Every structure is written in C-alpha cells, then in structure tokens.
Amino acid sequence: MIGLARLPRMFRRSRPVPLEAAPPRRTLDVRIAAPLFAEVRAHVEDFSRGEEAGYLICGLSRLPDRDVLLAREWIVVPDSAIARGAYGSVLSWSSEFNSQVLAHALELGATPVLVHSHGTANPGFSADDRAKERPLFGAFSRITEPLPTGTLLLGDGDAAGSFWIDGRNDLALRRLVIVGETIETCHASSARPPTRGRRGRLDRQTIAIGPDSEPKLTDARIAVIGVSGGGSHVIQQLAHQGVGALIPIDGQTVEESNLGRLVGAVHTDIDTTLKVDVAKRVATGIDPSIEVLAVPECFPSSRALDALKGADIVVACLDRFDAREGVNTFCRRYLIPLVDIGMEIRSACEQLAIADGQLIVSRPAEACLRCWFITDAVLERERRERPPGYDRNPDAPGDPQVVSMNGVLASEACNCVLDLITGYSGGRRGPNTFWQYEGRTGQLEPCELPSRREDCPGCAEESLGDANPEPPPASGLPIGRGA
Amino acid sequence: MNTTATTSIVPLLAAAFGGAEDVTPAPGQPLHVLLGQIELPEPWTPSPTRALTVWRNWPAERPQFVIDQSVQGEQGEPPRSSELVYLLGESWRSFSFGFTWSGQDSVRAIQLWMTRFVAERT
Numbered sequence: 308m309i310g311l312a313r314l315p316r317m318f319r320r321s322r323p324v325p326l327e328a329a330p331p332r333r334t335l336d337v338r339i340a341a342p343l344f345a346e347v348r349a350h351v352e353d354f355s356r357g358e359e360a361g362y363l364i365c366g367l368s369r370l371p372d373r374d375v376l377l378a379r380e381w382i383v384v385p386d387s388a389i390a391r392g393a394y395g396s397v398l399s400w401s402s403e404f405n406s407q408v409l410a411h412a413l414e415l416g417a418t419p420v421l422v423h424s425h426g427t428a429n430p431g432f433s434a435d436d437r438a439k440e441r442p443l444f445g446a447f448s449r450i451t452e453p454l455p456t457g458t459l460l461l462g463d464g465d466a467a468g469s470f471w472i473d474g475r476n477d478l479a480l481r482r483l484v485i486v487g488e489t490i491e492t493c494h495a496s497s498a499r500p501p502t503r504g505r506r507g508r509l510d511r512q513t514i515a516i517g518p519d520s521e522p523k524l525t526d527a528r529i530a531v532i533g534v535s536g537g538g539s540h541v542i543q544q545l546a547h548q549g550v551g552a553l554i555p556i557d558g559q560t561v562e563e564s565n566l567g568r569l570v571g572a573v574h575t576d577i578d579t580t581l582k583v584d585v586a587k588r589v590a591t592g593i594d595p596s597i598e599v600l601a602v603p604e605c606f607p608s609s610r611a612l613d614a615l616k617g618a619d620i621v622v623a624c625l626d627r628f629d630a631r632e633g634v635n636t637f638c639r640r641y642l643i644p645l646v647d648i649g650m651e652i653r654s655a656c657e658q659l660a661i662a663d664g665q666l667i668v669s670r671p672a673e674a675c676l677r678c679w680f681i682t683d684a685v686l687e688r689e690r691r692e693r694p695p696g697y698d699r700n701p702d703a704p705g706d707p708q709v710v711s712m713n714g715v716l717a718s719e720a721c722n723c724v725l726d727l728i729t730g731y732s733g734g735r736r737g738p739n740t741f742w743q744y745e746g747r748t749g750q751l752e753p754c755e756l757p758s759r760r761e762d763c764p765g766c767a768e769e770s771l772g773d774a775n776p777e778p779p780p781a782s783g784l785p786i787g788r789g790a
Numbered sequence: 791m792n793t794t795a796t797t798s799i800v801p802l803l804a805a806a807f808g809g810a811e812d813v814t815p816a817p818g819q820p821l822h823v824l825l826g827q828i829e830l831p832e833p834w835t836p837s838p839t840r841a842l843t844v845w846r847n848w849p850a851e852r853p854q855f856v857i858d859q860s861v862q863g864e865q866g867e868p869p870r871s872s873e874l875v876y877l878l879g880e881s882w883r884s885f886s887f888g889f890t891w892s893g894q895d896s897v898r899a900i901q902l903w904m905t906r907f908v909a910e911r912t
Contacts, residue, residue: 696871
C-alpha cells in the first residue's frame with residue numbers, strides 16, 4: 308500500500324541498494340500513550356475512503372539491547388497531499404509532505420514513523436509496501452541517524468514493523484506498547500516471547516485474576532526507587548505476585564533504625580548490608596527465577612537512569628520532593644507509568660499528630676505529579692527547610708515512621724501495578740488514580756486526579772527520551788524545543 | 791516569569807562566561823541556560839565545566855544553579871552538602887549555598903553562586 312511519490316532529488320540514490328538486508332542486529336519497541344494510540348487507530352482503520360496513513364513523531368530511548376521509540380505527536384497524511392491509485396500504489400502522497408514531516412521531526416530532535424493498516428489480523432507488509440519503503444526510509448534514516456525511522460503496520464491486537472538506521476533495514480520490531488489504564492503489548496509475530504512453564508506458586512492468584520496474568524507478570528520489569536519503609540513492602544509483594552524482573556534502586560546501607568520498618572532486614576544487616584541487597588535476598592528467596600538488577604545508588608545517578616529506562620513501571624517510595632519531581636519528569640520523558648507513594652507522619656510531644664499519605668498513579672498523557680501535587684512552592688519550601696546534603700547530616704532528626712502505615716500504601720501500590728499489568732479490575736478503578744490515606748483513622752479515600760496543567764514542566768518533557776542539551780558523543784540527541 | 795526581564799540574560803551570560811545557550815525545553819517554561827565553559831578555581835576539576843541555570847520567578851528569586859556531576863575536589867570528593875538532581879534528561883549536582891539575594895543582575899547572580907567554590911577549597 309504505502310505511497311512514495313516522487314522522492315525529492317536529495318533522497319534519491321543512483322546505485323540500487325541490495326534487496327536483502329543484513330539480519331537484524333537489534334530490536335525495537337514503540338511505546339505510545341493510549342489516548343494518542345486511539346487517534347492513530349481511528350484514522351488508519353477508517354477505510355471509508357480506502358487506506359489511510361500518518362506519521363508518528365517519536366523520541367528515542369536507547370537501551371543496551373534495543374531501541375524504544377516514544378510517540379509524541381500524530382500527523383495524518385492530509386487529503387491535499389494524497390493521490391489514490393497513482394504510481395501503481397493504493398495510496399500515495401506527495402514528497403513535499405514527507406519532507407515537511409521529516410523537517411518537523413528534525414526540528415524537535417525526533418524521528419518520523421509511518422503508520423498504516425490493512426485492516427487484517429496477522430499484519431504483513433505488501434509487495435508494494437516493501438518496494439516503497441527502501442527508497443523512503445533508506446534515505447530518511449541517513450538523515451535522522453542516530454535515530455531510527457521506519458514503518459509500523461497495525462493489525463488486530465498485533466503489529467508488524469520495519470525499521471531503518473543509517474541506511475540499513477537493520478532493526479526488528481519487538482513489540483508495540485500502549486500505555487493506558489493497563490499496559491497493552493502487541494508483540495510482533497516474529498518476536499513473541501518464549502512460552503514459559505507455569506509457576507505452581509501462583510496458582511491461587513491465577514484463579515483469582517485469570518490465566519493471562521501469569522505470562523504478563525513474568526514479562527514485566529518493575530523498578531522500585533527507595534527500598535526502605537515503603538519500597539521493601541513493594542519489593543516483597545511484587546515478588547510474591549510473580550513479577551519477572553525487579554530493579555531495586557537505593558544507595559543506602561541498613562542502619563539500626565531501619566529495622567523498625569525495612570521488610571526482610573535482620574539485625575546482622577546493620578551497617579553491613581545494602582538495602583538493595585536485602586531486596587534482592589527477599590525477592591530471590593521467594594522465587595530464584597526472578598531477575599533482580601540491584602542498583603546500589605540513589606536516583607538520579609547515571610547507573611540508576613540507565614536501569615530505569617528498561618522498566619515497564621516505576622514505583623517511587625521517596626521522601627524528598629525534589630527527587631520525586633526528578634522521577635516524575637524521567638517517567639514522562641520515557642512514557643513509563645509512575646506509581647508514587649508518600650507518607651508524612653508528625654508527632655507532638657510523642658503523640659501522633661499527623662499521619663497523611665497519598666498514592667498517585669501517573670500515566671502518560673494524563674496529569675503528572677508536577678501538574679498539581681509537586682508545586683513550585685512545595686519545592687521552594689523543601690529547598691529552604693531541607694537543602695541539598697540535609698539527609699546526610701548525622702545531626703538531622705529522622706522522620707517519624709510507622710511500618711504498618713507504610714504497608715497500607717505499599718499494598719495498594721502493588722494492586723495498582725498488578726492492574727496496570729493484568730487489567731484485573733476490568734476498568735473498575737476508573738479515573739481514580741489518586742488516593743489519600745489518613746493513618747490515624749485508617750481511611751484510604753479515592754480522589755479524582757486533577758486535569759493536566761497547561762504549562763506543566765513535567766509534561767513539557769513528555770516523550771523526549773534521551774534528548775538533552777549537550778549530548779555525549781554518538782548516543783544523545785539535541786533537545787527538542789516543543790511542538 | 792517576566793519574559794522581558796529574561797530576554798537579555800543569555801547574551802549577558804554568554805559575554806561574561808564564554809558561552810551560554812538557551813536550552814529551555816518547551817515554550818512557556820522558565821528560561822534554562824546552559825553555560826558550557828564555567829571556570830572553577832583550584833582544586834576543583836574539571837575546569838572549565840558545564841553549569842545549568844534555571845530562571846524561575848526571576849528576578850524575585852535567585853536562579854537555580856547546578857553543575858556537571860563530574861565536578862570533584864582534590865581527593866576526588868564531590869562538593870560538600872550536595873546531591874544529584876535530574877534536569878533536562880540528565881544528572882546534575884546541586885549544592886547548598888546561602889547568599890544574600892536582592893535582585894542583582896543575572897551575571898552577578900552566577901558570580902555569587904560561583905563563590906561557593908572559593909569559599910570551600912577542599
């Protein structure tokens with residue numbers, strides 16, 4: 308189907324490229340927020356006038372084993388550019404439109420991905436698609452390099468893709484990930500994950516939430532930032548739930564005061580054991596097949612950032628607002644759902660005066676923590692009251708903590724993770740992705756998430772991925788200046 | 791933020807610090823300025839290095855100032871009372887440093903931040 312009409316001279320090659328490309332070396336995911344995907348699907352699956360197409364403008368997340376394209380913007384091929392049945396194709400459009408799209412993507416430090424559909428399950432590229440993609444994306448990819456570019460073909464719960472980098476058709480689509488109330492994954496037919504053996508230990512949970520849950524949980528990779536009072540509960544429960552890979556991130560060593568709240572820590576760990584090693588011991592003690600990538604550093608060290616980029620969901624259990632702001636922005640950049648829990652306990656004359664907590668699930672394309680919860684005023688107050696280095700001051704008073712109150716929020720956070728992965732609630736959680744907890748009365752109250760803020764600095768970086776102002780050689784990208 | 795008040799910041803900083811680039815991530819956001827060649831006094835290395843400044847509520851508030859995370863003292867230690875923060879897709883080092891702020895000009899604001907490295911030589 309796809310159209311490639313009259314490539315501009317700059318994109319033409321005088322020498323034909325060999326028909327068979329080298330075997331794929333790397334794989335590629337495409338990650339997209341559910342509302343944007345709904346727009347894409349509605350357009351390309353409307354066959355009332357014949358086939359339709361458009362371009363996704365995407366940022367890039369480069370991982371050691373794969374690239375992830377992060378969908379930012381959808382541009383349909385307009386009627387004014389379309390010629391149906393011309394040039395031997397079902398659908399063609401002008402080279403000028405292609406050039407405009409490419410220029411727009413480059414301006415944003417992003418890359419274009421063509422999307423269309425044949426309206427069939429088990430999608431496969433037609434001979435026409437194949438004939439037209441080489442001159443188009445062979446040329447595009449030399450210009451977008453180091454970002455890949457290519458084409459995505461949507462099927463019914465399935466997807467196919469063909470991606471290019473620096474003139475080579477060298478990247479195989481692994482999966483299309485749609486991030487909404489649940490994380491829907493369309494595996495490319497050529498890249499389906501191997502079927503793994505059933506884990507008997509999950510039988511009771513499988514009875515509760517369905518047989519599809521186990522493979523989804525096995526494939527899931529969840530990062531937990533901060534594995535002390537809240538995060539240690541989360542690690543333990545995610546391991547019990549059957550999550551296949553865990554990324555605990557924490558730079559601290561167990562102290563005596565941690566034994567009042569750190570699940571899995573024992574007295575011999577005091578001053579000797581990293582909190583992430585306790586997390587690893589707990590998780591692999593439950594199931595040795597769980598992959599645990601322990602990062603003994605605090606967010607946002609380079610090692611922590613690299614590990615987080617590979618996560619499907621991030622659970623933040625942090626007590627500083629500036630760190631939570633950073634995690635929030637990171638998750639927006641990489642289109643990763645964020646589950647954030649926090650608890651503030653204050654006492655007066657050794658009596659519990661305040662025990663307020665909150666649990667917020669922040670999904671791409673919806674309000675983020677910086678839209679409403681972490682305001683400039685909150686950050687400014689923290690800078691005054693707890694400046695950088697405050698937490699390492701041995702004379703600073705420790706925050707009051709009650710393990711069982713942390714546990715309430717942590718348990719509900721794990722329900723949210725479970726729902727994001729399996730959809731067990733069937734949408735019954737609805738738009739409520741914000742809960743307030745009152746530890747003195749025991750009330751956990753669902754609240755409606757506020758709307759997105761127009762000038763939110765967190766949302767402003769959505770899907771920018773690796774782009775930063777001054778990139779390291781051969782890996783970073785110039786920052787986009789917004790659409 | 792007063793856009794008019796920030797218009798002149800980038801050229802002033804560029805002239806004073808050997809290069810400055812507007813790296814504001816999106817329209818409507820506070821001005822972000824990358825200083826690519828900030829000179830640090832001995833024994834801090836590397837010098838020159840990068841610094842990032844964010845001009846939120848300028849000039850009522852002093853700019854946020856962070857430096858490249860690789861900056862270290864003589865023994866390889868990071869500046870005291872500092873921690874990493876995530877800004878514009880990477881880790882930077884922020885640090886505690888108090889100085890009296892009365893709405894001075896933008897170059898003076900950065901110079902005041904830089905005195906922190908003179909005040910603590912080790």
